Amino acid sequence: MRDRVVLKTVSVSLPFDIGSMSWNTDPTERKAAWSLYVELVTRIAV
Secondary structure, eight states: OOOOOOOOEEEEEEGGGTEEEEEEOOHHHHHHHHHHHHHHHHHHHO
């Protein structure tokens, strides 16, 4: 069985020093993000 990796903090930076953002994730956000990812991948594959 594989070890599970869980992101605690997500950071995004825009080029040319336009800005950056970081936030802490919670289980609800992770579940929603995974559901959106699965939906996107299955739509593209069809």
